[in-house]
Amino acid sequence: MKKDIDFHPVTGVKLAIAKEETNGNTEWSVYIINLNLIELNTVMITSKGYGQIGGEEKKTSVLRHMIQELGSESIAKIEPIDPALFALTNEYWVSYYILNQIFDKKFIFAEGSMDPSNLSFIPELGLEGVLHS
Numbered sequence: 001m002k003k004d005i006d007f008h009p010v011t012g013v014k015l016a017i018a019k020e021e022t023n024g025n026t027e028w029s030v031y032i033i034n035l036n037l038i039e040l041n042t043v044m045i046t047s048k049g050y051g052q053i054g055g056e057e058k059k060t061s062v063l064r065h066m067i068q069e070l071g072s073e074s075i076a077k078i079e080p081i082d083p084a085l086f087a088l089t090n091e092y093w094v095s096y097y098i099l100n101q102i103f104d105k106k107f108i109f110a111e112g113s114m115d116p117s118n119l120s121f122i123p124e125l126g127l128e129g130v131l132h133s
Contacts, residue, residue: 010105012036015092016122017081017109018129030078032094033124034070043067043096045078049088051111058088070096075124086114107132 012035019028030047034040045067049060067076081090089111095104109132119128 008101008103010094010103013040013094013096013103013105014124014131014133015078015094015107016125016127016129016131017090017114018122018125018127019119020127028081028083028129030081030092031075031125032067032070032078033075035073035124036098037072038098039072040070040096040098041068043070043076043094045095046093047079047090049085049090051088053087060085060088083114087111 014033014035016031016033017028018031019026021027032043032045043066045065046062047065048062049058051058063079065078070076078092090109092107092109093104094107095102097103109130113130118130120131121127122129122131
């Protein structure tokens, strides 16, 4: 049972939604950033969006991603994200192992968090976006 697993606090792992200009087009993507000096293994990420658009309840499909190994002080692109989903709350549940210890954390980008006034430069990516730690 999950209640029987000893989960340690997550440190040194961040998620970011950032924009990149490619061939004159703006593309948004979700990234995981490992600032730890040790690799992460069996990184599992689920993503989903939920909330209201135009007074109507909306939910996206749950997507699952797996990264076998994320090296120390490295970055991986998780998925592209459509800016239309910024009107929803976007939730990412991240679980991974360091050595034999499991860690997990929920990262929530609340509705409206991708407003242009919230964007800042993310040095680890060299891109503009919103960083969640």
